[in-house]
Each structure stands twice: as C-alpha cells, then as structure tokens.
Amino acid sequence: MKNIKDILSTYEVEPSAGCWDKLSHRLDMAAAQAPAEPSSAAAGTSAGKGSALLHSVGAKVAAAVAGAFITGGVVALAILLPKTADTPQNEPISTPVVQEVSDTLAETPALTAVAVENDNKPAATSQVEPTIPVAETPTNITSTVSSSENDNPAPAQKSATVTATPIQPAVTPRTIQPALSSNNTLSQMPLPNTSIYSQNIQDDPVLQKMPEDAIDWTPPTKVEIPNVFTPNGDGINDHFVIKGIENCEKRQLEVRNQSGNVVFRSSHYENEWNGDNCPDGTYRFQLIYSSHNISQTLTGTVTIIRK
Amino acid sequence: MYELFAPAMLGVCCRYAPTKEEAEDIMIEGFASVFSSLSSFRHESSLPVWIRGIMVKTAINTFRAHKKFLMHDEISEAQNMQTTSSTGGDILTKLEAQQVLALVQEMPEDWRIIFNLRIMEEYSFKEIAEELGRNENTIRVYFQRARAWLLNKINEQEQ
Structure with a gap:
C-alpha cells in the first residue's frame, strides 16, 4: 500500500504535440507587448523557440534558462522529490536518494551574477559560464570567463548590456537531452557544443581578448549528497556521507534544525556526522566545498530517520 | 527548460x-x-x-x-457537522497513479481543488480558505466529503 500523495507525486505524462507551439506563441505575444530592449537581432535567432521573449527579457532569462539546461541532468531527479522531503515511513531506507537538487541553487546564482549584477558572488562555477559569454558574442562579458579562474567579483560589476543576440544556449539543450534519462550527475553530461569556441576567433572581439586557456574548463567538482540517513546502528547509512567530499580541499558543513539552531558544524567534514542528539526529522544543511580553488556552496535538506 | x-x-x-x-x-x-x-x-x-x-x-x-458564482457558504451546515480529527489522515492504496488520477478527475471541481491543495501541496485549511476566498469550515466540510468519497471509490476499485 502506498500513500496517495506519493502515488500522485510521481505521475508524469508527455504533453501533446501542440502544446509547445501554443506556449511559444504566447511567449511571442507577451514579448511583443513587453518594452523591448533593442532586439535588432530578433530575426536572426537560430533556435526560434520562444526566442522573442528571451530577447526582450534579456540575458537574465537566457542565463537562468541556460543554467537550467546545463544542470538539467541534476534537476531531473528533483521533480520527483516531494516538496517537504518526506520519505515513506514504511519502507526500509537502505538506498538514500541522491540529492542533487541544490546544485541549481549554487549554479544559477553565479549565472545571474553575470547578467543581473546585483550579487557579489564570485563567479565560482566555471563549468557553466563559458557557454553564456560565447553565445552572446558582441557583448562585454569578457571578464566573466577569465575571472572564473581568479575568483574575483568583477563580473558582478560588469555592466550587463547584454543586448539580444542569437541565443546559443537555446540550442544546446537538444544535445544535452539524451543525458537526462539516467541517474546523471553533471560530469557525465556531454559537454556543450565546443565547436562554437573555435570558430571565428579572429572576427570575434570578445574571444580575441580571452587568453587561450580561459576557454578550457575542468570537469565540475562532483559531490553526491543523500537526502536522508538512518543512524540506527544497523551499519547502513548510519552517517551523513557526502560522496566526493574527499576530493575537496575545503569542506565546511553546517546543519541546522527547523528552528534554525545549529545542530552540527564542521570546518573540515569527514562524513562523521551521525545525528547525535538530533531527533528524527528534517534538517537543513549548508556545505561549502572547494576543489581546484573553486568554491561552491550547496544547501539542502536532509532527513534523519531511525525507525 | x-x-x-x-x-x-x-x-x-x-x-x-x-x-x-x-x-x-x-x-x-x-x-x-x-x-x-x-x-x-x-x-x-x-x-x-x-x-x-x-x-x-x-x-x-x-x-x-x-467558480466565481458557485460554491455557497454552508455555514449552518458546517456548524452541524462534527469536525472530526481525521481531517487529513493519509490514504493508503494499492492502486496505480493512473487509476488514482482518474478518480481525482472524476471529483467535482470544488472537491478536487481542495483535495489537491490539502493532500498534495499540504496547505492548511486556513490557507486553502484564503486562496479560494471561502469560509474555512466550508473547506473542511468539502474536504471531509471528498476524502470519504475517494476512500469509497478506492475500496470499490480494489475489490
């Protein structure tokens, strides 16, 4: 017997063929009414899908959208997680679900820092950025790419006069799609279409300024964080184990309970937390980890169940 | 996306x-x-x-x-109903998602939305009342009925 909520939560169904067209049409209409940034390149989009709206709303959308695409493999799992991170009480918790939901929190802020320029977050997620500036070539996001190595907040100040251009990210997801079906983490996803990088370096004022190696990107640091563990002495998942943390130079973990009080803290986490003095329930964690000198923050929830 | x-x-x-x-x-x-x-x-x-x-x-x-014009406030009836404590207990079933969904779709629209907000999105009755602009007791009553109806239907199907 399963809980009715869980049964319905997992229900998914493919939309019928006309849906995207209707949606695209609506977006185009909305874009036509919105006060547009000079969208002179509107005619030239290669993707064409919902592109008019993307143009008028500008890079902020493109950045966030691309962010969603890039992290697609990660996020696909998140849909199935119930909002309150419940786990059914009547099933043995032997295989915790890998929780990659929060990766989007870490990545998209860095992207929006490119365009929105409100945050002072350092451009930490190097794996995502190269796609954006290259796609929107005639703009001034040079500093974003090169600074991803240096971890300085310059991109936050760079004026994002990201005028609309053919938005390449709209195209890339078509190649990333196949990766979504399996239990993927970011590093298993196919790289974005890197042929963009090699074309027309001579004509491209932005690419010209970039040092040769700025375009290279190291595979992203991969950590896997369970969303539940069972410290009941059975030897299975008795600790909050973050896979991949061993490869990180910095690993600060902080866990708080629902009231916001810190229940666990470590400046160099070694997967030792066993939920001592913490009753069963859901807690929030924040993990700051770094690898290759690139620091990332993940937050999420973890549930302790001892039954 | x-x-x-x-x-x-x-x-x-x-x-x-x-x-x-x-x-x-x-x-x-x-x-x-x-x-x-x-x-x-x-x-x-x-x-x-x-x-x-x-x-x-x-x-x-x-x-x-x-539903602008439908759904009357049934204040007097609500006062007569015993608001039992079983307003939100989990329903367990062997049915598949498709079957459960079909039942949910069969419900009258009022029941359906209250049921969804309560069970799936876990809104409190107060929140549902605010969202729908109705009296909280009315919401509770409707939810009771929807839940009872659904349980009945589920039992029928599981035979």
Whole structure:
C-alpha cells in the first residue's frame, strides 16, 4: 500500500504535440507587448523557440534558462522529490536518494551574477559560464570567463548590456537531452557544443581578448549528497556521507534544525556526522566545498530517520 | 527548460483539471508565467519547486475564474457537522497513479481543488480558505466529503 500523495507525486505524462507551439506563441505575444530592449537581432535567432521573449527579457532569462539546461541532468531527479522531503515511513531506507537538487541553487546564482549584477558572488562555477559569454558574442562579458579562474567579483560589476543576440544556449539543450534519462550527475553530461569556441576567433572581439586557456574548463567538482540517513546502528547509512567530499580541499558543513539552531558544524567534514542528539526529522544543511580553488556552496535538506 | 519539466508539470496540472486538454491549458499558462517571471526568480527555493508552485497557483486561478458564482457558504451546515480529527489522515492504496488520477478527475471541481491543495501541496485549511476566498469550515466540510468519497471509490476499485 502506498500513500496517495506519493502515488500522485510521481505521475508524469508527455504533453501533446501542440502544446509547445501554443506556449511559444504566447511567449511571442507577451514579448511583443513587453518594452523591448533593442532586439535588432530578433530575426536572426537560430533556435526560434520562444526566442522573442528571451530577447526582450534579456540575458537574465537566457542565463537562468541556460543554467537550467546545463544542470538539467541534476534537476531531473528533483521533480520527483516531494516538496517537504518526506520519505515513506514504511519502507526500509537502505538506498538514500541522491540529492542533487541544490546544485541549481549554487549554479544559477553565479549565472545571474553575470547578467543581473546585483550579487557579489564570485563567479565560482566555471563549468557553466563559458557557454553564456560565447553565445552572446558582441557583448562585454569578457571578464566573466577569465575571472572564473581568479575568483574575483568583477563580473558582478560588469555592466550587463547584454543586448539580444542569437541565443546559443537555446540550442544546446537538444544535445544535452539524451543525458537526462539516467541517474546523471553533471560530469557525465556531454559537454556543450565546443565547436562554437573555435570558430571565428579572429572576427570575434570578445574571444580575441580571452587568453587561450580561459576557454578550457575542468570537469565540475562532483559531490553526491543523500537526502536522508538512518543512524540506527544497523551499519547502513548510519552517517551523513557526502560522496566526493574527499576530493575537496575545503569542506565546511553546517546543519541546522527547523528552528534554525545549529545542530552540527564542521570546518573540515569527514562524513562523521551521525545525528547525535538530533531527533528524527528534517534538517537543513549548508556545505561549502572547494576543489581546484573553486568554491561552491550547496544547501539542502536532509532527513534523519531511525525507525 | 520546457522539455525538461513539462511531463512532470503536466502531471501536476492533470490532477487539478478534469481532462488532459484542460490540464495542458493550465500547464501552458503556467509556463508562460514561468518564462516571464524567470528574471525575478530569487532562488528562495530550487527551480523545479518554484515552477511547480507556479503551476499550482495557475491552477488555483483557473479554478477561481470558473467558480466565481458557485460554491455557497454552508455555514449552518458546517456548524452541524462534527469536525472530526481525521481531517487529513493519509490514504493508503494499492492502486496505480493512473487509476488514482482518474478518480481525482472524476471529483467535482470544488472537491478536487481542495483535495489537491490539502493532500498534495499540504496547505492548511486556513490557507486553502484564503486562496479560494471561502469560509474555512466550508473547506473542511468539502474536504471531509471528498476524502470519504475517494476512500469509497478506492475500496470499490480494489475489490
């Protein structure tokens, strides 16, 4: 017997063929009414899908959208997680679900820092950025790419006069799609279409300024964080184990309970937390980890169940 | 992004609408809102949770538009009803998602939306009353009835 909520939560169904067209049409209409940034390149989009709206709303959308695409493999799992991170009480918790939901929190802020320029977050997620500036070539996001190595907040100040251009990210997801079906983490996803990088370096004022190696990107640091563990002495998942943390130079973990009080803290986490003095329930964690000198923050929830 | 989330979001919308076509309409409208407010997304939650929230809100708005003139306040009847404590107990069943969904779609629209908000999105009765602009007791009564009806139907199907 399963809980009715869980049964319905997992229900998914493919939309019928006309849906995207209707949606695209609506977006185009909305874009036509919105006060547009000079969208002179509107005619030239290669993707064409919902592109008019993307143009008028500008890079902020493109950045966030691309962010969603890039992290697609990660996020696909998140849909199935119930909002309150419940786990059914009547099933043995032997295989915790890998929780990659929060990766989007870490990545998209860095992207929006490119365009929105409100945050002072350092451009930490190097794996995502190269796609954006290259796609929107005639703009001034040079500093974003090169600074991803240096971890300085310059991109936050760079004026994002990201005028609309053919938005390449709209195209890339078509190649990333196949990766979504399996239990993927970011590093298993196919790289974005890197042929963009090699074309027309001579004509491209932005690419010209970039040092040769700025375009290279190291595979992203991969950590896997369970969303539940069972410290009941059975030897299975008795600790909050973050896979991949061993490869990180910095690993600060902080866990708080629902009231916001810190229940666990470590400046160099070694997967030792066993939920001592913490009753069963859901807690929030924040993990700051770094690898290759690139620091990332993940937050999420973890549930302790001892039954 | 659409392709990534659409199946799951359509799944969400399906439980609010009586047919797949209407569910798709809600979903399309939801995505239109998503795309146009994407720039103001502040990451208080994760992206899929945010999108799902928008779908639910869109479904509620659609309901409100449909039901402007119906759904009477049944204050006196509510006072006569014993509001038992079993207002939100979990329903367990062997049925598959498709079957459960069919039952949910069979419900009258009022019941359906209250049922969804209560069980799936876990709104409190107070919150549901606020969203739908109705009296909280009315909501409780409707929910009781919906739940009882559903349990009955589930038992029938499980025979």
